[in-house]
Amino acid sequence: MSGAGVAAADGAALAAIRRVGAIGLFFGRILAQCLPALTRPRVVIHQIYNAGARSLIIIMLCGLFVGMVLGLQGHDLLARFGSEDALGVAAALSLLKELGPVVGALLFAGRAGTSLTSEIGLMKATDQLTAMEIMAVDPLRLVVAPRFLGALIALPLLVAIFNIVGLFGAQLVGVQLMGIDSGAFWSQTQAAVELDDVYEGVIKSVVFGAACGLIAVYEGYHAAPTAEGVGLATTRTVVTSSVLTLLLDYVLTAAFL
Amino acid sequence: MVDVRGVHYGFGRREIFSGLDLQVRRGRITAFMGPSGTGKTTLLRLITGQAAPHEGTVRVFGEDVPKLPQRELFALRRRMGMLFQNGALLTDLSVFENVAFPLREHARLPESLLRHIVLSKLHAVGLRGAANLMPGELSGGMARRVALARAIVMDPEILIYDEPFVGLDPISMGMIVRLIRQMNEVLGITSIVVSHDVEELGAIAHDSYLLSQGKVVASGTPAELRASHLEVVRQFMEGIADGPVPFHYPAPDYFGQLLDGGSP
Numbered sequence: 001m002s003g004a005g006v007a008a009a010d011g012a013a014l015a016a017i018r019r020v021g022a023i024g025l026f027f028g029r030i031l032a033q034c035l036p037a038l039t040r041p042r043v044v045i046h047q048i049y050n051a052g053a054r055s056l057i058i059i060m061l062c063g064l065f066v067g068m069v070l071g072l073q074g075h076d077l078l079a080r081f082g083s084e085d086a087l088g089v090a091a092a093l094s095l096l097k098e099l100g101p102v103v104g105a106l107l108f109a110g111r112a113g114t115s116l117t118s119e120i121g122l123m124k125a126t127d128q129l130t131a132m133e134i135m136a137v138d139p140l141r142l143v144v145a146p147r148f149l150g151a152l153i154a155l156p157l158l159v160a161i162f163n164i165v166g167l168f169g170a171q172l173v174g175v176q177l178m179g180i181d182s183g184a185f186w187s188q189t190q191a192a193v194e195l196d197d198v199y200e201g202v203i204k205s206v207v208f209g210a211a212c213g214l215i216a217v218y219e220g221y222h223a224a225p226t227a228e229g230v231g232l233a234t235t236r237t238v239v240t241s242s243v244l245t246l247l248l249d250y251v252l253t254a255a256f257l
Numbered sequence: 258m259v260d261v262r263g264v265h266y267g268f269g270r271r272e273i274f275s276g277l278d279l280q281v282r283r284g285r286i287t288a289f290m291g292p293s294g295t296g297k298t299t300l301l302r303l304i305t306g307q308a309a310p311h312e313g314t315v316r317v318f319g320e321d322v323p324k325l326p327q328r329e330l331f332a333l334r335r336r337m338g339m340l341f342q343n344g345a346l347l348t349d350l351s352v353f354e355n356v357a358f359p360l361r362e363h364a365r366l367p368e369s370l371l372r373h374i375v376l377s378k379l380h381a382v383g384l385r386g387a388a389n390l391m392p393g394e395l396s397g398g399m400a401r402r403v404a405l406a407r408a409i410v411m412d413p414e415i416l417i418y419d420e421p422f423v424g425l426d427p428i429s430m431g432m433i434v435r436l437i438r439q440m441n442e443v444l445g446i447t448s449i450v451v452s453h454d455v456e457e458l459g460a461i462a463h464d465s466y467l468l469s470q471g472k473v474v475a476s477g478t479p480a481e482l483r484a485s486h487l488e489v490v491r492q493f494m495e496g497i498a499d500g501p502v503p504f505h506y507p508a509p510d511y512f513g514q515l516l517d518g519g520s521p
């Protein structure tokens with residue numbers, strides 16, 4: 001590599017580290033405002049509704065498709081071992097532990113995360129955040145923290161819905177289409193899925209919710225206060241949230257196994 | 258009330274202020290004038306404590322603004338009101354709730370009293386009838402008047418207007434001018450008006466400062482500025498395109514650049 005190339009790579013690495021640091025510091029500032037924000041549950045509930053309702057349709061639709069694909073692929077795979085009846089277990093575990101939290105978080109980042117970023121970015125671009133500061137109101141407490149909490153709470157709920165719809169989709173294909181016995185499908189599922197599997201899924205979805213929420217509000221709050229700046233920030237939200245989700249997924253999976 | 262001394266400030270290597278001195282006196286309307294991009298908004302950010310000068314002091318109500326911890330800075334800001342160029346109304350709240358916002362945040366008032374205060378402030382700007390509209394339904398002039406009602410709802414001692422006349426039709430402009438004067442005369446609010454609108458300012462300002470290239474280049478009453486013989490002042494007051502503030506952005510020699518034939 002040429003000297004200039006090394007220098008450029010150094011610069012990029014430095015910028016990445018700086019960004020991680022900045023996001024970490026911002027995370028601390030938001031956490032400090034979370035308790036004060038919780039003293040107004042209505043604002044937070046409104047944000048849970050906002051983030052949740054925005055993504056509900058797409059989460060259900062994608063949950064159904066993912067479940068149906070699981071039904072097809074799972075049936076094909078298990079048929080090779082003559083154990084089609086285990087389809088319910090396979091689908092439930094994949095959804096609970098991996099597909100639900102990960103796909104849910106990716107969809108959430110694309111739908112609710114981008115809305116959060118552009119909403120906060122536009123508030124910044126139109127001086128609303130500055131106006132709050134001049135009125136001696138901390139926008140971190142009033143605008144940012146409730147939205148972060150909203151994402152943190154909404155994603156696990158959405159993931160639960162995703163899993164239920166997904167399992168229904170797998171059942172649809174496996175039982176209705178491929179003719180697996182409905183009783184075997186459900187009873188095996190019930191017998192094999194442990195509470196620990198559920199915990200793993202819940203913890204993942206909470207962590208992903210925090211990550212996606214944090215990135216979305218960070219990008220919005222730090223967007224350049226112009227139309228172009230808000231557009232760029234929304235793009236960064238999707239890219240960063242997706243990468244972070246998959247990275248955290250690996251870390252958490254490794255920790256659980 | 259406001260005392261700015263020897264202030265240096267800049268973004269990166271670019272210097273915006275190099276030794277700025279100015280004072281705002283109690284009970285008066287003071288104008289900050291200057292070509293766009295001189296740093297008028299930046300100066301307001303220094304005064305409201307959103308940015309700290311690299312050198313020099315900014316005092317408001319006798320307090321050293323950049324040294325204040327957040328709690329005291331917020332206490333200080335409760336004594337100030339600011340009007341932003343586009344109003345900066347909170348888009349998801351109605352006109353009434355926008356004006357009520359500072360009261361709900363800072364004062365625990367019974368709903369009936371709050372309603373009374375908000376409606377009286379809206380009445381003062383002539384928009385009591387618009388209380389239930391959303392900000393998106395307002396014209397530019399109306400939004401600015403609502404923002405003014407919000408700015409005075411906590412009974413501030415200082416009101417700061419950033420470019421209050423920009424982009425208004427003559428009627429709305431006249432209303433704003435009248436309101437600025439009223440706030441000052443009737444309520445006794447010390448006012449800072451940032452603008453490059455020489456004519457409107459002449460009608461209301463008691464004192465004025467002309468900023469250019471990081472410094473105060475002239476100060477006095479608007480009449481004094483108009484009578485000034487300084488070339489920068491005359492250029493600004495009379496709107497001459499070229500002068501000490503050059504028409505051309507700094508560029509290499511034109512003829513040389515053409516002959517050069519290289520990149521633009």
Ligand SMILES: Nc1ncnc2c1ncn2[C@@H]1O[C@H](COP(=O)(O)OP(=O)(O)O)[C@@H](O)[C@H]1O
Pocket residue numbers: 268273291292293294295296297298299300
């Ligand atoms: N956040 C910033 N980063 C870099 N430069 C800035 C920033 N804000 C303002 N500036 C620059 O500072 C100068 C003064 O800006 P401003 O105070 O908005 O001027 P004015 O209000 O007098 O038109 C402008 O040239 C602007 O480009």
Ligand SMILES: [Mg+2]
Pocket residue numbers: 297298299419420
């Ligand atoms: Mg300005």
